[in-house]
Amino acid sequence: MALEIGRKQAPELDRQITGLDALELTAGTRRNPVGRFWSALWPMITAVVIALAAWQLVVLSGWKDRYVLPGPTDMAPDFVDQLTSGSFWEAVALTMQRAVTGFALSIAIGVVVGVVVSQSRIMRRAFGSLITGLQTMPSIAWFPLAILLFKLSESAILFVVVLGAAPSIANGLIAGVDYTPPILLRAGKVMGLRGLDFYRHLIMPASLPSFVAGLKQGWAFAWRSLMAGELLVIIGDTTSLGVLLSQARELNDTPAMISYMIMILLIGILIDQLFGVVDRAIRTRWGLDST
Structure with missing residues (x-):
């Protein structure tokens, strides 16, 4: 009797399994x-x-009068002229060089600080609030000290960029470590992971989403600090986006000034899109984004 019931239910069970397989394949199909x-x-x-x-x-x-606030059609010719100017792209290159250098230093310092603080309760109690305080401090407030220490130099700009970005990166790593599931930590210790291997093969992969979020926020602070630095610290005859923006303001050249502001905005959006690509790749790898 049971065998007969099982035979009758077998076709229905096969149909349901086939439907589930089709559903899984459909869900995994990419556009x-x-x-x-x-x-x-x-x-x-x-x-x-x-x-x-x-x-x-x-x-x-x-x-406002058009010479104070020109419209999109008024400043579009100036924006096109800037895009076809070699000196403009030299200024962009200098600004991006400073941004990449400052952000790389911020990552190195932020990772070291994050690793040290996250693994010691004493260090966290001592420096946790200080890191958050540094993160919330306006970057422009550092420039009097930076100019006093480094004069009008590249080091003054990099000093403020690092102080603006490194705390966010460190906090991102600390948050990632805090939210690592304890079962993973125990499993890593059972498998014999110690020292650098423990961080390389377990802590860093597990804290990667929070770390990337910290990197993204750190870049935002670095970019803002850099723009403030280029407006305040003019180094010799160097020309950067901040210098061009300052010169346009002094000459009351509003179309040029808005053109430089738009370029600064576009660079920020482009970098944000790059971070978005990394974030989507992580989500896809972790099975959090199937589309």
């Missing part, structure tokens, strides 16, 4: 690259169109 690119692009295009339209409406309202 074509063009569709994914367009789905990511059109919201940004829409946001740009809305921002430009709002900007133009403010100009048309007559709130």
Whole structure:
């Protein structure tokens, strides 16, 4: 009797399993690259169109004279001229060189501080609040000290960039370590992981999402600190985005000034998109994003 019931239920069970397999395959099917690119692009295009339209409406309202606040159509020719100027791209290159150098130093210092503080309760009690306090301190407040210590030099700018970015990176790593599941820590110790291997094969992979979030926030602080530094610290005859922005302000060249501001914004958005690619790759690898 039981054998007969089992035979009757077998086709139904096979049908259900087949349906589950089809559902899993469908869920794992990825959209074509063009569709994914367009789905990511059109919201940004829409946001740009809305921002430009709002900007133009403010100009048309007559709130400020056009020589004070030009509209998108007024400054577009100047923006195109800047994009075709070799000196402009030299300034961008110098700014990006400073940004990459300062951010690399911030990562090195932030990782060391994060590892040390996260593994010692005494160190955390002593320096945990200090790191958060440094993170919340406005970068411009460091420049009087930086200029006093390093004069008007590259070191003064890098000093403030590192102080702006390193605490965020350290806090990101500390948070990642704090939220590492205890079972993983016990498993690593059982498998004999010690010292650098413990961090390399367990702590860093487990804390990677929080660490990437800390890197992203650290870059935001580094970029803001760098722009403030280039506006305040003019080094000889060097020309950077901050110097161009300051010169445009002094000459009351509003179209050029807005062009430089737009370039600074675009660079920030581009770097944010790169961090987004890394974040999506991590989510996909961890099975958190199946689309």
